[in-house]
Amino acid sequence: MIPERNLMAACGLQEKQQSKWVADITDMMAEGPSVVLRFEKLRKAIVASPEPMLWFSKIRMEMEMLQLVGVSRLYKCRDVSDAILEEIETRQVDITREV
Known part of the structure; x- marks a missing residue:
């Protein structure tokens, strides 16, 4: 503009x-x-159809929580391979594919 x-x-x-x-x-x-x-x-x-909105809201909340936990763990475990961090990333990819 x-x-x-x-x-x-x-x-x-x-x-x-x-x-x-x-x-x-x-x-x-x-x-x-x-x-x-x-x-x-x-x-x-x-x-008329609150289910899709509720589903979307739930998925968005989960994605935000995963991102917050992932960033927190990333800073704590910089030098070490972290299985939980890998699981968080896997779940984020799964959610992205689902949406």
């Missing part, structure tokens, strides 16, 4: 419309991930 370029002005938005958009986007950024629930189609998809 070019900092000097005002994309809203290039779209022909009025000053009042621009300030409304800026306020809405700022609110959405402050709200965080729950902003997704504002979108009707996404909200319906999540409510």
